[in-house]
Amino acid sequence: MLSMLLRRLSLGFITVALVSIIIFTGVEFLPGDACTAFLEREAQGKLLENCRRDLDLNRPAIDRYLDWASSAMVGDLGVSVNGQQSIAELVGNRMNNSLLLAFCALLVGVPLAIFLGVITALWRDKPIDLVFSTAAIFAMTIPEFVSSTVLILVFSAWLGWLPGIVLTSANASAAEFFPEIILPVIVVAMVMTAHILRMVRTSVIDVLASDYVRMATLKGVPYWQIVFQHVLPNALLPAINVVALTIAWLLGGVVVIEVVFNYPGLGRMMIDSISDRDLPVVQAIALILATVYVSVNLTADLLTMIANPRLRTLHMRK
Amino acid sequence: MNLDNRPLIEICDLSIGFSNEEKQVLPILRNIDLTVRAGETVGLVGESGSGKSTLALAMMGYLGNPLKVLNGSTSFRQQSTFDLSVRELEQIRGGQLALIPQNAGQALTPTQRIGRQISEALKLHSKFTETQRPERVIELLTQVRLPDPATLVDRYPHELSGGQQQRVAVAMALAGEPDALLLDEPTTGLDVTTQAHVLELLRDLAQETGTAMVYVSHDLGAIARVCERVVVMYAGEIVLDGSVRQVLLKPVHPYARSLLASIPKLREASLPAALDGRPPAPGDVGNGCAFAARCAMVEDRCTHERPSLQVTKSGERVRCHLFEKVEQLAAPGPGTAVERSSLKQAPEVLALDNIAISYTSRGLLDQILGRQPNNTPTVDDISLVIRKGETIGLVGESGSGKSTILKAIAGLIPARHGNITYNGNELLKASIDQRDKNQLRRIQLIFQNPDDSLNPRQTVAEILAQPLRLYFGLSNQELHDRSVEILERVRLGGHYLERLPSQLSGGEKQRVAVARAFIAEPELVLCDEVTSALDVSVQAAVLGLLNRLQREFGTTYIFVSHDLAVVRALADRVALLYQGRLCEIGPVADVYSLPSHPYTEVLLGAVLEPHPDSVPVLSADDIVELSPMPIGCPFQRRCPRRLGEICDTQTPPWQQVSSEHLIRCHIQHSDLQKIQTQQVS
Known part of the structure; x- marks a missing residue:
């Protein structure tokens, strides 16, 4: 019974992990990134650079995913681009x-x-x-x-x-x-x-x-x-x-x-x-x-x- | 036995039927007159659709939707059942009149513990108080000879075996201390050994408690064992009613004669005589005798004058114009013997070498790590050589792996290890999708239930066209001609081509399934319980068909069956399986004449013949084993001739009895024979 519970729990965790990868890669494959999407026509020069720095977009995707996933696990979902508020x-x-x-x-x-x-x-x-x-x-x-x-x-x-x-x-x-x-x-x-x-x-x-x-x-x-x-x-x-x-x-x-x-x-x-x-x-x-x-x-x-x-x-x- | 001679159940001129879409009334039961006295045991026998179950349930005042009473009445203890209020019916049902259902596994509520279900019956129909009931439940479970009743009460129905479930149903029926028990095919679907044990229990109960019994069954052997009197039904009518001895030994109705002749007998190595045609559908009976269309003795008046139920000199009731003529006939002789030529020299068709099959699939983790399952395989150590043109019977109880072996040969379940060699030199791949088209064509499979194996949306023409297109690339006229030809071979004819399976009777469907297998021109046909879903008269016809096709095409059969008499009728050699392991293999005559392996002895002893003096020999418990033993003899736990430790620890060696006959046992064959001869004398 207990082993069944553990197996089901870990399967559930794997499912969520896979979904998180799909979500993350989906967003990565969109043309542009969160900043260009948000800033639209103003996405250039200093503004874009600042935004990217704020959202930490300059690092490789894998690093960012691991960061995102591990902080999501403890309830920290990052900040929104829009109001710079805590998403959580x-x-x-x-x-x-x-x-x-x-x-x-x-x-x-x-x-x-x-x-x-x-x-x-x-x-x-x-x-x-x-x-x-x-x-x-x-x-x-x-x-x-x-x-x-x-x-x-x-x-x-x-x-x-x-x-x-x-x-x-x-x-x-x-x-x-x-x-x-x-x-x-x-x-x-x-x-x-x-x-x-x-x-x-x-x-x-x-x-x-x-x-x-x-x-x-x-x-x-x-x-x-x-x-x-x-x-x-x-x-x-x-x-x-x-x-x-x-x-x-x-x-x-x-x-x-x-x-x-x-x-x-x-x-x-x-x-x-x-x-x-x-x-x-x-x-x-x-x-x-x-x-x-x-x-x-x-x-x-x-x-x-x-x-x-x-x-x-x-x-x-x- | 019982001095109270007033009838317990009285049925007068009862007709029950339903209205079809055109508002025509179609009778299921017609003018039934029947009385059952206290303590009497009556068998109701008939083929499917004869109305026997409807009659039994009507005795309890129960009609399934959309049935209604057309005429007549039924009463229990002088109370007219159909006039009783719901409250009064609830008092009688399960109390004075209790039912033991067919397939107890589905008749027990799956979410309730056994104890609670029996307790419920006690609460409704006995004087036992709340505190006395648990003890009474255990008493009842002990009475039906269930092991360890104290733990059983906390089990759920699905945790018991079929035989145990049936016993629980018996205990539940006994809870209300009934005056009469209605048994609706109580042992259908059980293994021969389990069936024999349950029947002995019922027989003892009837004798101990003096309970009257109405035993509904299609199995005359079971009825012969439990009942004193038997009522034969045909197309909703009683056609014959007399003592078991009279009906079985000297039946005075032509239908009863044909029915008896169509039952394969364990002691006769011959094909039973088939009864052609099929019973009329409800409403199709016409003015004459319902059996006229299939009767061998039919006369002019039979077709337009309905016979009444007449009483013979010996006190039987019979519905036949010609019963006096039938009385003069000699007892039906044995059926047609199967011609057997010696097949010892015939070339080998299929060889199984040390086959093991396992159902447990490997989990994802095991597959990644490349781990093999380490449990005991379901089927193990199967080595068999099958020669061209022979029929080999695979026999065993349910769960013995007979069908599994067929599936492995067909490639449906790949064997875990071992080789399957075709024609002596061609190694067959384990899985069906690795085999080539020609290999597939040469091995065909016929399944147990044609309702499941024929696509209900395809016409017979479409069903037959598939193998023709796949194996021979035929189309149009050629395809049509071949289909008609094969339909004629299975005695159906070209006019069946446009029919759907739902428009065919059970026997016709199975003929289509046989035609579908033979249209591929196979060399080896695997028959998986092909007659067990059919009525006996139809079974006889299908067995005859298989035998004729074998002679015409020289086909080889592997014939799986749980019915030892059927195998005796058709097979040349027989292999007995217990828990997926071979116990004995040899020519049918040798194996059946004097059983040598203890398992063969147990199986043959439990078979019930439709003869009033047939007594089963119950030499082993009907314990049900869940998984095969990892070491020792597979039969160690149930063996009546167990020697001791050697049986538990060492796999018994094969002993060669004759060139063809092998048994696997630690006891010397000669000693086993000695035990048998002593028992017989």
Whole structure:
């Protein structure tokens, strides 16, 4: 078990290391460098030289990579070209905000998705299933900017119940984001719930058709006892991995929603720094997102293994 | 046995069916009348699609989607099952009426420990209190003869072997102290030895507890061992119902006669008689007898007048217009003997020299460092010479490496070491992608399950065209002609070309798979359990086909099977494998006549013949071994004739019994023969 954990951890570390190399070489291969990208037409003479000296761009690429990678490991992500601020600090704030959004969305979305997924599966093809399954398809297919805009129009412009835009600054505390964060959370949760709902529904339907559920029925086990003791523990195992992927998506992939609501999250920072040509920040965010993906998936695999006796013995034996 | 003579289960004129897309009602079961009394053991036998499982589940008031009751009723203890409330059904199911499912591995909930699953049944259906239950669980596990029940309760289903899982399912069914047990193919998928042990357990239970049993199976041998009475089903009807002795020795229905004739027998070196055609699909029966289309004795009225269930003088119920005529017939004789010419002089086709195969793949690190895996290989020390035109049977329990050896010969799993020589001088490369086209063509493989080995999106024409294009570069008319020719050879005909596998029956699919192998004009055909997914009557036809093709083309077969009787019918020589090691090899007649190797003795002893007096000899435990022993005799842990330390530490030498017959054992062959002769007398 321990050796398996160590192996998975080191594999995860290797993955992140490879990603960091790819990011770094990708940036290296761009024509010009961080300074020419940032300074644009002014990239000449003294200004360029100073910039390069400030960012330490005159040393060989391998040296710079090793420097960057080793300081990134202890949390120092360098300084941005733009404001000459510590990237760790800049990104840290945004990360907190993204985590807040993700946390709220998960808190609402996951229980709701599992509940509705189970309900729609148990009442398969009944009206309740048709209503929620259709709603889920709508939630998945309507573009986020459309649903965001409609929600702002209804709840903010017409009813005036909720603020339609986030005006709180990026470094504010979590409490200060309420109630501004409510609408973005609803939009994010809608998409997420729909995905998880459909997955849970399929999984429950599969398990309901299994031999062991039929056996439990023929053993005289009452219906709800079958659902809670024989169906759900087996059907919800795959949900762990889907939720993990959703978390990673919530942190980096909800740019559109962040832009519509002016929410200061990580995704928007990435887009902003790309348009500002602030390459050190882009590198840092890419690296952080890769780490998030790897660690979230690793956690999900470990959780699945703890919850699934089959996987557990498989790894115990090794 | 039991004085209470009121029927326990009573089924009256029951018909069950479903509606198809055109709103036609298609019956699965038709007018079933059946009573089971307390303590009675009844076998329900029939081929797939005969409705036997549906009938058993209907006794519990269970109908799978989309089935519905069309007519009639079933009752348990005078309560009409389909009229009971859900609550009342839950009381009966698993309580007075318990099910032992097919494939217990899938019928046990994977995320629950064994103890908890049995405890659940106790909680629902017994008076044991919370504190008494753990002890009762252990009692039940002991009753089904599971080793070390105290640790077993904390195991998960996947941590047990197939035989152990089946025993857990039996224990779970016994938890409610049922009046009747329904057994739905409880031993299908188990090894012969495990099956024999589970059947003995069930038989003892029936005798000890007086529980009635309804035993659903396609295997007449298993039914003969456990049941007193047998009900034969065909196309959703009961066609014959009588005592096991009567039905097996003097069947008065033509279908039962043909069914018995199609079963290969261990003591007969002949091919069983095939039953042509296939059962009618639901709704296709017409007005006459359902069996008329395949019946050898068919008369005019059979095709338009449905026979009723009549009672014979000896008290059997039979659904046949001509049962009195059938009664007069002599018992079915042995099948057609296979002509065997002496093959000792035939040239060698394939030689395996000290082959070892390992499934464990080397990790990335091992590959970088060039390390070899140091574990004991799955298959080891296999040396065999196969001569042109012969059939060699590879026999063993599951996990004995029989299919693995075939895959190594085909190059699908490269052998770890050892040589495969073709035609005496041509060294075959270990991996399939290093072999040339001609080498590939000469060795063809037929798989166990045609449902998996035929691409469901390809028509028969496309399936057959592939080898023709690949090996012979044929196209258009020539390709078409060859395809039609081979289809006629396998008795299908050119009109099958445009069909998809889903439009074929199981036997027809396997014929297509055989045609695909033979269209390449192979010299060696590897048959991997080719009949084990088929019904017995279909199996007989496929065995006949393989035998005929061999005579026509002079093909050599390596025939892998777990069924010793099938190998007896088809093979010239047989090699017995245990845990990937050869134990005995020799001509079929020598090996089967007086088993000499202890493993052969165990395997042959466990075989159940469809005969009322067939008694298995259980001489070894059915422990399941996970990995082969690194040193000593591979069979040391289960051997009933174990000598002592020498078996654990030294690999036994090959003993030459005759020029063709070799066994690998520390005991002298003559001594083994002596033990056997003493046992027989």
